[in-house]
Amino acid sequence: MRVRNPAVLYYVNDMARAKGFYTRVFQVDPIYESDGYTSLNLGSIVLALHILPAGTAGILPHAGLCLTVDNIEEIQEEVEQLGGRLVEIREARDHIPKIGCFQDPDGNGFELSERRSG
Numbered sequence: 001m002r003v004r005n006p007a008v009l010y011y012v013n014d015m016a017r018a019k020g021f022y023t024r025v026f027q028v029d030p031i032y033e034s035d036g037y038t039s040l041n042l043g044s045i046v047l048a049l050h051i052l053p054a055g056t057a058g059i060l061p062h063a064g065l066c067l068t069v070d071n072i073e074e075i076q077e078e079v080e081q082l083g084g085r086l087v088e089i090r091e092a093r094d095h096i097p098k099i100g101c102f103q104d105p106d107g108n109g110f111e112l113s114e115r116r117s118g
Helices: 015-026 072-081
Strands: 004-012 030-033 037-041 046-051 065-069 085-090 099-103 109-114
Touching: 004 015, 015 030, 015 037, 015 046, 065 072, 072 085, 072 099, 072 109
Parallel strands: 004 046, 065 109
Antiparallel strands: 004 065, 030 037, 037 046, 085 099, 099 109
């Protein structure tokens, strides 16, 4: 299988409020939590809450499906050959992996995070 670790990514304005909402509604505890990122195990998927970048007016168009892959550029080539497009690449830093933000041919957004070695 080429992809793994399916997650749904929601960008939020207030991490404490979002974390409180989802943990109470779904009665789950965070797998990981920080001021900018919280992940919740919902069974076969992870709900990933990510704080909106400063100055962002609304929900980002690539929020939604997020998958882990070995090599973003390899999949980018195929996405583009099949009518999709790369919107943005965010390079890895600290504990955050490299992220590719894409749109499918219909404009639906998704993110691919590159598996980090080690």
